[in-house]
Amino acid sequence: MLLKIIYRNLAHKPLGAALSVALLALSTGIISMLLLLQSQLEQKFERDLKDIDLVVGAKGSPLQLVLSAVYHVDAPTGNIPLEEVEKLRKMRSISGITPLAYGDSYQRFRILGTDTTFISRYGGKLKSGRLFKQPLEAVIGATVAENTGLQAGQTFFSTHGDVAEGEQHDHAGYVVTGILERSNTVLDNLLLTEVASVWSIHEEGHEDHDHDHDHARDTIPREITAALVKARSVHSAMTLPMMINESTGMQAASPALEINRLMKMLGIGVTALQTLALGIMLISGFSVFIALYNRLRERKYELALMRSMGCSRLRLFWMLLSEGMLLAVTGFAGGVLLSRLGLWILNTGAAREFHFVFRYEPVQAELWLLGITVLVGAVAALVPAISAFRMNLSRALADA
Amino acid sequence: MLQTKNLQFAYNNDLSFSFPDLGCGAGESLLITGRSGCGKTTLLHLLAGILHPSAGEISIGDTLLSSLGGAAADRFRGACIGLVYQRPHFIASLTVLDNLRLPAYLGHKPASEKAIGELAAHLGIGHTLRQLPDRLSVGEQQRASIARALVNRPALILADEPTSALDDENCASVIELLTRQAAEHDAALVIVTHDGRLKSAVKNQVELSLQGR
Structure with a gap:
């Protein structure tokens, strides 16, 4: 039921949520694609280096x-x-x-x-x-x-x-x-x-x-x-x-030395892209915050109503926190799809040229990415959740 | 069912209230009137466990509400008290049916869809269950909020100015509905209002006097 409220509330006013999800998807998409490219290229470089001193x-x-x-x-x-x-x-x-x-x-x-x-x-x-x-x-x-x-x-x-x-x-x-x-x-x-x-x-x-x-x-x-x-x-x-x-x-x-050098040069580009993606992620976190905070003001009476029906402060706090995390998980799922789409485009376009086909299976670092994304969602939801937690129920009911 | 003793509440040093002792039995109704500023809503929030009294006792059934702390008071309110407000407010994104389920869910009480359907039909809003609340007329909304207050079969129903936003016709039907439903559910009903139209509808009345400033 609480899940239903969370979901229905986000779906009720989808525009603010959609922006947050799109930004989150973009940032996690870029990062996830970089992770996949990096790990697969490194694997490929290592494999082909076999026994060549x-x-x-x-x-x-x-x-x-x-x-x-x-x-x-x-x-x-x-x-x-x-x-x-x-x-x-x-x-x-x-x-x-x-x-x-x-x-x-x-x-x-x-x-x-x-x-x-x-x-x-x-x-x-x-x-x-x-x-x-x-x-x-x-x-x-x-x-x-x-x-x-x-x-x-x-x-x-x-x-x-x-x-x-x-x-x-x-x-x-x-x-x-x-x-x-x-x-x-x-x-x-x-x-x-x-x-x-x-x-x-x-x-x-x-x-x-x-x-x-x-x-x-x-x-x-x-x-x-x-x-x-x-x-x-x-x-x-x-x-x-x-x-x-x-x-x-x-x-x-020495192939090992040269590839190291190449990776270092590529690393600058990768770092730049990663920084950009992290920047977008920060902005998306901010957008999640704004979306939730705006809705909080509109929903203040709804939350007071739930409190008056016996919903504890802590439960309300969790509900708002979960809203942020749900947005984050949705954005992450979109990002994973985006990165696969990117790889697919690379594969159809350039695979023949480089004699290399990228694989789509997830890498372990993506789990970390999921964790970080959820954390961003939770932190963004923290302020709205705290203000709901500290809401003066009597005044909120009387003000309506 | 409901009994208060020496109830007092202070917002701060300058603004404090002390209330006369109140009592209301199961299936009975009590009307509390008074001009605005005399502490009606404060009293109602004290009776609901939303505010904690600075002195005195409130007992509902076997429970001493005034001794319960925040979370316990929330739990007790969810399970045993139904609230009706001046303007009917709902969770706008949920259907009427889900809004009626909400008190049962939050108050940890069982509520079958069938029972809710019967209650809604009884109050004449059976046809609105699948709609969003803001699609309903004002009269239907107030009936739905009464239905919501009754879902958990509470021991005590508290109504805060339930009729002051309604025209004479709706006012009469809502107050009739409230008192009849409270009696049918064997609940104590306390209404606070400044609406003079209700004075003829409820026998037991207490008038609060302006005080405390």
Whole structure:
């Protein structure tokens, strides 16, 4: 019954309440979306960082090198001679090297020349078919298979570069030998093949094209784009970069350090948005206060009436406090919906571009957000609730 | 049923009242008249346990109301006293039916929808139960507020100027309704008013004199 009174009272004059709920929904929506983005991006960054202590590639921006070689989102910094990488392999402080050679793309999904250590590094498992054994055989990720409809045994032709409209290499096709199970890592969005495939496509291409990087076949030095390095110890992971940066023509970057740096830069934006959202939340708290306080003046006689019918002060106090908290919970529910709507828009718009699909399940921090929102509602309702608690019943009845 | 002894109340040093001893049996009616400012509403609020007397005793049935503290007085009022006011006030967002349920809920008393329906029909407002209170005519509203005072079958009904906002016709029917319902429910009925029209309707009368300033 008390719940009914609370609900009916809010529904009776819905405009003031609606503003409060809308403001609360906006602020909790922004915060909840930030929480979801942050936790999922961090998870994703961590997962893709598996076992990679260093990335070795051409000189340039270390962040770009990490983004391109580990997360496959940016353009590579350039090429490095295979010879140099093979020298690294002999070093005692390095326990494993995975070469990466970017060649072309297929329907905007990258084709990556590498070896099978790349798949085992991310814990990839074959869903069907077998791994690649020779040039021009490819294993494709789960998302790629889903989006392109490619199946084991089919042949596809790559496109030069990274764009869908690029020039098509139709002289040498890849054969799909296997499809990987979904692993929620970069594997899902890649077509994997031997490094040699990437070379052979372009070498044969050179014979009948007039590319600016046209060289005689035997003078082309074998090049790859980058290499993922696993160090033998934490100590060598710390000392290797300096050694490689000073004594070779390549650069070594630590993904963990670079991602930390990136997160710090993003953090400024996130903090700004969070501050904005908290500001909106304060205003919404104020609006809840105004809505309840205005209604309190109109309802003073109703409350006195309830007191005269035996409703205790404390019960009346709780009733008004609950009104504020009900507004808060409603606003929070709206905010959760808003944040999911935001993610959905991101997913439909940009997921393909970033090879990442955001998930909708709640994160634990949202529970905290709920708690804080309810607290804001309760604090906003506190003054009206206290003045109802302290109401002089005799005078309130006589004044009407 | 109702008995007061040496009742006094002081708002402050300058404004205090002392009231004559009152008594009203179950099923009886008592009319308290007097000019405005003589403490009628103060007396009514004392009898309802809304104000606490500075001296003297109020007993209702077996309960010494003047000895009850705030929350206990609230509880007792909710369960045993029905109040009727000069102007009928309701919770505007609730239907008439829910408004009639409210005293039972707040007074922790059982009230079936059927019993409320019968009471409302008896008072001629059965057709209004699903409406919001402000849709009712003034006469209907006053009947509804009488119904609300009766829902918990109280031992004591207190009416504060129940007729002064009504025309002669409504006045006569409301006072007739109040006295008859109180008698039917075996409740003591105390009406405070300055409305001279009621003097002929109720036999037991007490006139308060201007005092205390």
